[in-house]
Amino acid sequence: MSGKGGGFMVTLSKDIIEITREQDVVTLRNRVKELAVKIGMSLLGQTKLITAASELVRNMLRYAGGGKVTLEVVLRDKVTGVQLTFADEGPGIADIRLAMQDGYSTGKSLGLGLPGTKRLVNEFSIQSEVGKGTTITVIRWKNGL
Amino acid sequence: MGSFLLVTIQVDLYDRLALNLETDLIRMVSETDARGVLIDISAVGLVDSFMGRILNNIATMSRIMDAETVVVGMQPAVAITLVELGLTLAGVHTALNVERGMELLHKRLGSDVREGGRFYGNSE
Numbered sequence: 001m002s003g004k005g006g007g008f009m010v011t012l013s014k015d016i017i018e019i020t021r022e023q024d025v026v027t028l029r030n031r032v033k034e035l036a037v038k039i040g041m042s043l044l045g046q047t048k049l050i051t052a053a054s055e056l057v058r059n060m061l062r063y064a065g066g067g068k069v070t071l072e073v074v075l076r077d078k079v080t081g082v083q084l085t086f087a088d089e090g091p092g093i094a095d096i097r098l099a100m101q102d103g104y105s106t107g108k109s110l111g112l113g114l115p116g117t118k119r120l121v122n123e124f125s126i127q128s129e130v131g132k133g134t135t136i137t138v139i140r141w142k143n144g145l
Numbered sequence: 146m147g148s149f150l151l152v153t154i155q156v157d158l159y160d161r162l163a164l165n166l167e168t169d170l171i172r173m174v175s176e177t178d179a180r181g182v183l184i185d186i187s188a189v190g191l192v193d194s195f196m197g198r199i200l201n202n203i204a205t206m207s208r209i210m211d212a213e214t215v216v217v218g219m220q221p222a223v224a225i226t227l228v229e230l231g232l233t234l235a236g237v238h239t240a241l242n243v244e245r246g247m248e249l250l251h252k253r254l255g256s257d258v259r260e261g262g263r264f265y266g267n268s269e
């Protein structure tokens with residue numbers, strides 16, 4: 001897999017979890033925590049990553065009725081990290097810029113999930129197409145701020 | 146004379162259980178005429194925007210019923226993460242532990258409060 005910044009990225013482990021119901025949120029959180037602990041991430045780093053994962057998986061369930069999360073331990077420039085990819089085949093997001101704003105919600109909730117998640121991880125990318133679905137990828141590096 | 150409720154959340158809650166907590170607690174505040182609600186989240190490893198909203202709702206509803214809400218024992222990592230997420234617990238007081246939370250309630254409500262009941266939010 002190719003990466004940003006000139007270096008290349010290697011996947012050390014890969015696992016996929018299907019998200020179809022509310023209980024899967026807890027399963028996902030636990031799996032993310034396991035990986036973060038395994039690579040030696042700090043407690044604060046773990047907490048930020050699990051919270052980000054929790055927000056994204058909730059969105060997936062709520063707005064797209066479920067999807068798939070790919071969990072990977074990745075290595076780039078001798079640094080390990082946890083990469084999570086949330087892919088759904090839901091309605092997609094028409095205006096990503098709007099959705100990324102604090103307080104914007106079509107679900108009458110707080111509208112902090114997407115912008116907050118971006119602040120909690122080291123790398124964040126989002127792709128979405130109306131009628132096709134949404135894919136969001138995040139990475140938290142072992143020693144990320 | 147008022148009383149207070151102590152709620153201990155022991156594990157990370159499923160959504161439905163979190164929603165149950167909200168309705169059960171609001172019912173208990175009205176049934177027991179509680180003047181204060183202490184929610185101990187020291188065993189909780191994450192508070193996301195969903196859980197944060199529930200805490201805010203509990204505080205808002207309690208206030209309508211003339212009770213104050215104190216969230217106690219939030220882990221430092223959870224507190225820092227909440228700030229970065231952008232969530233403010235509006236109208237929710239926070240305290241280091243249950244004892245401090247009680248002191249806070251006594252200060253805010255006068256000394257005529259007593260423990261009215263314990264309620265454990267458990268998910269398994």
Ligand SMILES: Nc1ncnc2c1ncn2[C@@H]1O[C@H](COP(=O)(O)OP(=O)(O)O)[C@@H](O)[C@H]1O
Pocket residue numbers: 055059060063064088090091092093099100104105106107108109110111112113114115134
């Ligand atoms: N997976 C998704 N599929 C479709 N729409 C989404 C998805 N995730 C987020 N959205 C849209 O982006 C908006 C903002 O999401 P978020 O920041 O998590 O706030 P909230 O969930 O509180 O609305 C949502 O209200 C929804 O319209």
Ligand SMILES: [Mg+2]
Pocket residue numbers: 055058059111112113114
């Ligand atoms: Mg959301």
